Amino acid sequence: xxxxxxxxxxxxxxxxxxxxxxxxxxxxxxxxxxxxxxxxxxxxxxxxxxxxxxxxxxxxxxxxxxxxxxxxxxxxxxxxxxxxxxxxxxxxxxxxxxxxxxxxxxxxxxxxxxxxxxxxxxxxxxxxxxxxxxxxxxxxxxxxxxxxxxxxxxxxxxxxxxxxxxxxxxxxxxxxxxxxxxxxxxxxxxxxxxxxxxxxxxxxxxxxxxxxxxxxxxxxxxxxxxxxxxxxxxxxxxxxxxxxxxxxxxxxxxxxxxxxxxxxxxxxxxxxxxxxxxxxxxxxxxxxxxxxxxxxxxxxxxxxxxxxxxxxxxxxxx
Numbered sequence: 292x293x294x295x296x297x298x299x300x301x302x303x304x305x306x307x308x309x310x311x312x313x314x315x316x317x318x319x320x321x322x323x324x325x326x327x328x329x330x331x332x333x334x335x336x337x338x339x340x341x342x343x344x345x346x347x348x349x350x351x352x353x354x355x356x357x358x359x360x361x362x363x364x365x366x367x368x369x370x371x372x373x374x375x376x377x378x379x380x381x382x383x384x385x386x387x388x389x390x391x392x393x394x395x396x397x398x399x400x401x402x403x404x405x406x407x408x409x410x411x412x413x414x415x416x417x418x419x420x421x422x423x424x425x426x427x428x429x430x431x432x433x434x435x436x437x438x439x440x441x442x443x444x445x446x447x448x449x450x451x452x453x454x455x456x457x458x459x460x461x462x463x464x465x466x467x468x469x470x471x472x473x474x475x476x477x478x479x480x481x482x483x484x485x486x487x488x489x490x491x492x493x494x495x496x497x498x499x500x501x502x503x504x505x506x507x508x509x510x511x512x513x514x515x516x517x518x519x520x521x522x523x524x525x526x527x528x529x530x531x532x533x534x535x536x537x538x539x540x541x542x543x544x545x546x547x548x549x550x551x552x553x554x555x556x557x558x559x560x561x562x563x564x565x566x567x568x569x570x571x572x573x574x575x576x577x578x579x580x581x582x583x584x585x586x587x588x589x590x591x592x593x594x595x596x597x598x599x600x601x602x603x604x605x606x607x608x609x
Contacts, residue, residue, distance in 0.1 A: 466504030
């Protein structure tokens, strides 16, 4: 879809796309006037499940519908359009939570990207993703990397683009992290701006990065599955174990087989290739945020990087 200077809305850059949005999301980097790749439009959505309680996800070959009882409804009918129907009185800030999470992940999957529930950063030209269950420490470890002088690429939704040949890139999202308050206190110094609690029912808060975000895609080097242990370290995994991890942490897996739709075979093939190439490894993170610098050192060793230096030593010192 092409845009013009006369089109109203907010212009953002997100996952390599220029976005024209009727939903205001100031946490996103601004984009200049020009071609638009994705439009986010407010419109009435008439769907038979519109008033169902809880979360509703309905996926078909031509349309994906998601709704949250407390937020509103979202619909994807084209790869360049997300339709949004917020509930009365719901702020753009609240709409942005599912919009930048499950809805955007669904749109990116439809556009042919491999989407993971993960955090990602770039270290000395190496793009890495951190995978794990809820509470595994993905965002905290990503924040520690920023504190050590590296750059965030994405938090929560990670999109891999297969750009031809053997090149795979992690696309940049925006400079925001969702963190526990105790993690922020233990990771000082961090260039953060607190943006408020995610939701009254969610203990984490949103923090915008003043610096430490990379707006450039980074070539994928590793996919680390986070584990806990007494010591930090990186271990290789067998291809079968790596494939199982990628299937487990695929963002669309939360919606079952219907979430993948006709792209299931393509996702499986790409995930198998990543696992066979040794891209998937386990990163063991010691308990306690004051010891997370040891995990950063293990990453640097695995990537054959020079340590970030004194910045890493400051992690947990304040």
